Amino acid sequence: MASESRRTRRTPTIHHITNSAGDLDSEIGGEDFSRYTVHLPPTPDNQPMPMEIAMQAVGSGEQYVSSSMFTGGYNRVTRAHSMKIVDSDPATVVAEGSFCELPGCGAKMMTNRQGIDVFPCECGFRICNECYRDALATGDGFCPGCREHYRGLDVSEMASASRTRSSKSDRSFPVAESTELLMRNHSNEFDYTQYLYETNKSYGYGNAVWPMDGANGSRHDIGGDLKFFHDKQWKPLTQKSSIRAALLSPYRLLILIRIVVLGLFLEWRISHPNEEAIWLWLMSVVCEIWFAFSWLLDQLPKLCPVNRDVDLNALQEKFENPSPNNPSGRSDLPGIDVFVSTADPEKEPPVVTANTILSILAAEYPVEKLACYVSDDGGALLTFEAMAEAASFARIWVPFCRKHEIQPRNPESYFNLKRDPYKNKVRRDFVRDRRRVKREYDEFKVRINGLSDSIRRRSDAFNTREEVNILKRWREDNSDEPMETLKIPKATWMADSTHWPGTWTVPAPEHSRGDHASIIQVMLDPPSAVPQNGTEGDGNSMDLSEVDIRLPMLVYVTREKRPGYDHNKKAGAMNALVRASAIMSNGPFILNLDCDHYVYNSLALREGICFMMDRDGECICYVQFPQRFEGIDPSDRYANHNTVFFDVNMRALDGLQGPVYVGTGCLFRRTALYGFEPPRLRDNPDCCSCCFPRTKKPATVASAPDVDPEDVQLREDDEMNIALIPKKFGNSTLLVESVRVAAIQGQPLADHPSIKYGRAPGALTMPREPLDASTIAEAINVISCWYEDKTEWGQSVGWIYGSVTEDVVTGYRMHNRGWRSVYCVTKRDAFRGTAPINLTDRLHQVLRWATGSVEIFFSRNNALLGSPRLKFLQRIAYLNVGIYPFTSIFLIVYCFLPALSLFSDQFIVQTLNVTFLVYLLAITLTLCALAVLEIKWSGIELEEWWRNEQFWLIGGTSAHLAAVLQGLLKVIAGIEISFTLTSKSAGDDVDDDFADLYIFKWTSLMIPPLTIIFVNLIAIAYGVLRTVYSDVPEWSHLLGGVFFSFWVLAHLYPFAKGLMGRRGKTPTIVYVWSGLIAISISLLWVGIKPPSQNSDIGGSFQFP
DSSP states (O other): OHHHHHHHOOOOOEEEEOSSTTOEEEEEOOSOOOOOOOOOOOBTTBOOOOHHHHHHHHHHHHHHHHTEEEEEETTEEEEEEEOOOOOSOOOSSOOOOOBOOSTTTOOBOOBOTTSOBOOSSTTOOOOOHHHHHHHHHHSTTBOTTTOOBOOSSOHHHHHHHHHTGGGGTTSOOOTTOHHHHHHTTTOTTOOHHHHHSOOSSOOSTTOSSOOOOTTTOOOOBTTBOHHHHHHSOOOOSEEEEEOOHHHHHHHHHHHHHHHHHHHHHHHHHHHSOOGGGHHHHHHHHHHHHHHHHHHHHHHGGGSSOEEEEEOHHHHHHHHTSOBTTBTTOOOOOOOEEEEEEEOOTTTSOHHHHHHHHHHHHTSSSOGGGEEEEEEETTOBHHHHHHHHHHHHHHHHHHHHHHHHTOSSOOHHHHHTOSSOTTTTOOOTTHHHHHHHHHHHHHHHHHHHHTHHHHHHHHHHHHHHHHHHHHHHHHHHHTOOSOGGGOOOOOOOBOTTSSBOSSBOSSOBTTBBTTBBOEEEEEEEOOOOSSOOBOOOOOTTSOOOTTSBOOOOEEEEEEOOBOTTSOOOHHHHHHHHHHHHHHHHTOOSEEEEEETTOEESSTTHHHHHHHHHHSTTGGGEEEEEOOOEEESOOTTOTTOOSOHHIIIIIHHHHTTTTOOOOOSSSEEEEHHHHTTOOOSOOOOOOOTTTTTSOOOOOOOOOOOOTTSOHHHHHHHHHHHTSGGGHHHHHOSOHHHHHHHHHHHHHTSOBSOSTTOOSOBOTTTTOSOOOOOOHHHHHHHHHHTSTTTTTTSOBTTTBSSOOSSSOHHHHHHHHHHHTTOEEEEOOOSSOSEEEEOOOSHHHHHHHHHHHHHHHHHHHTSTTOGGGOOTTSOHHHHHHHHHHHHGGGHHHHHHHHHHHHHHHHHHTOOSSSSOOHHHHHHHHHHHHHHHHHHHHHHHHHOOOHHHHHHHHHHHHHHHTTHHHHHHHHHHHHHHHOOOOOOOOOOOOOOSOTTOTTGGGGOOOOOGGGHHHHHHHHHHHHHHHHHHHHHHTOSSOOHHHHHHHHHHHHHHHHHTHHHHHHHTOSTTOOOHHHHHHHHHHHHHHHHHHHHHSOOOSSSOTTTTOOOO
16 A cells, blocks of 8 residues: 555656756756655674675665755755755775685674674684574584684574574564565554553563463574573663752752741731731732742642763663674664754854854764754844854864764864863874864864855955846847836855855745745765775864774755744744654754754763663653853853753653753653654653542554543544544655654663563664665655645644744643653753853843743643643642743742831831731741751752842843733734844954943843832831931831842842943943932932921021
């Protein structure tokens, strides 16, 4: 059935474009194609062909892909533009190794991951993988050279198991036999749910139920014998540990005590109103009730914090060391596709994006398993050429990092380190290599920074030539058309004298930010599976004879945009990358990074994959890494590091159902993004499960969680049918087929009885299939503007649309389906990025986050409407995400209450009696004690906690209030909200790293905090003067009002300091404020105590 459908389907037509702009030179792909190959895991009946044959099989098709840029779109032909592109493998010939000594074979002998020959027998007889397995299966485990038994395992049982494999075809279908599974991935008869949700089938080593052989009762299975497995100690890849009871128990007890104290305090406040100022009492009580509720929502999810550790040695031993299932020692780790998103090269400098790409390409992960995709949502030629420059410089930078174990592997960060670069470097040639690479990097930056002018000059020259030619033809034709009516477009030209198919510098039809074709360019080809060492160095080059010089695949992607289609901002760009990568590399896992967040720890990808490949890893939807920032001022004036959130809240959520997705630094499971449910929904009770039990439902393919309740059962039954999957993912057959392959390859190894959903060891050691033109054409098809029409992309598949904080909604949908996430805090920061240190930019960033939270609260993604699979405390955490901006309404009112008390000579209570002071003291002490314990178990600093408290009030009185108003306008009036990227300017002083900190940029968000500051200052002066000169001074009212006013002003101190500008420079506006304050206080004083007719101004002094 599948083969018939493929025979009737035609490949998208691909036209080859020569260097002359617009001329069609030849047509490729006009014939039908009926074959799509997938990766087959090695089995005794299926072995990967020798690498030299595989490399020859690439042929002209891969060369055609590597030297062409593919464009296309809606109702447009897919075209291949010939380009000069960088080859990822500089070595054109693979170094020849030894060959099998068995007569008539001639295949390459067994090698390990480093390409070193492996001799399974002490006699040194050379043998290939296939002959070695044949010797075990048919030769009773004897070496063909010396006729001695192979040592290291019970060969007789291995041979017996090999002989009996053919007689076990009637057994239950094992996932370990992934050869048959992957070979059937073309057939529509394949039921994905049989794989995801089977409960009583065999899975190789690690079966939940080991089936007995009907013949002799033995329990052998593919991959070796059971005895050998039990003799080898199984090591977990990760370890979860709770916070020390000496810290956690008092912390939980204090939370309980504070809840009781808050309840008693609110009861006392309600029962003791201030009759003399009932309006003041009522406002204060309402605000205090909301603050208690908001604190409860924020504090309850912090009851179960945990820590996690990984064992990278166990990961290497399990996936990369030679074993009976992987004699060659090639990496058995799953592939990872890294997504880097950028949108505007003017606000996101290309040199920053290029450094991020270089850090990814140099990461410590198997080169053949890593692919990097750059999404340029602006379609700018500047970004395209910057990526081409980065691909060229990577040929020098990546081998240098591998040779000398460089950290970090972002060249800009590495060369700007404030430490001795030669410390702990033992190679004699390190100094020479570093100087050469530093010189090359300086030249690289000069080229990147000069690209904008180079493109402009080139385009001006070509456009001038075009204008001359058009005018010449106009004169030759003697046209009656006036010269003024000639419309000559100002095109943007590439270096090969062709029009850039993306966005032009001067927008034109089909060449603007919202109207351009889709573009895919493979900057670096997929590398070979065999390590390739470089050449020996001379005086002018590095010695790379012992360094693997292969580079991961690098792909530039620009999705198609057309007027009339909603492009859904970043979420739409990420979904386009998901589909394109599924066609081209189909890594089971996806790492998402912003263009300014680079890989600071080269082992971060390995640490993240440990959680996915460990026991119970099949139920993890994503691994979230904390965000760490560079370029923040030492005092962290505006809490940019946000350590309270990343080290307290997120670590606490890790003890529940998992941390929220924060938009970057997140390793996803591809099938979780596809909207499927976890393979098993098992009870994993949290600390509140005894009070809130959860019922367990059968696993099904997930539909949108916001469907009507009466349609849920019908929807679940329909999605059990695999034939409906194309309606969910679109009309791309290759995309649908890739879903099954990614699901299988993303499973942990079935090497432990507790792993019920695993794959066979050694299944991912085969080389990657080369790219061809038809594959790229299909990738162009799936990133077209029309592809998502009548599909579930953005609704229940991929990144979710409809909110400016698509990251939180996407993570919430996964948790709502029953998935869990993991928080990976590495000893060395995994990723580092930049954050806006300017006050105005920081407020706009907070405004965007808060607006997205308001949208979530008023949408069907509200946690109150979540499914029963969402744990209770996890639901509380997501509910707090949607509610916290509304605290700004009560916070602003409460910040004005001290001033109102001073103006009215009243207070929120009748008198400052002992009961009120005791409650106030108890609430304050419990808050401070909780803060101290949080600092202890999270490892943050006291200053960081205080900065977070200060910016909570700054943001709550400015950006959060604006977010509530914007959210209400969108819900009530339907007014859409738009945000622009924050410009990463360097300020006026290029020698000051924190120049942006002192730049004053006015915004209306500053009005509420400024008003609060002025009103409280005036109120303090008014209250002091009135009380001092009063006949019956009310010192208790003054004390209460002044204390709370100072509390407000202390929190707003960083905001006021930000208005002062640079140190030592006082802006003119400060003098204006000072004058206004002085005049206001003077007028108030005259109003309070006007001069009488009999009294003399100035005391006893009189003019003569």
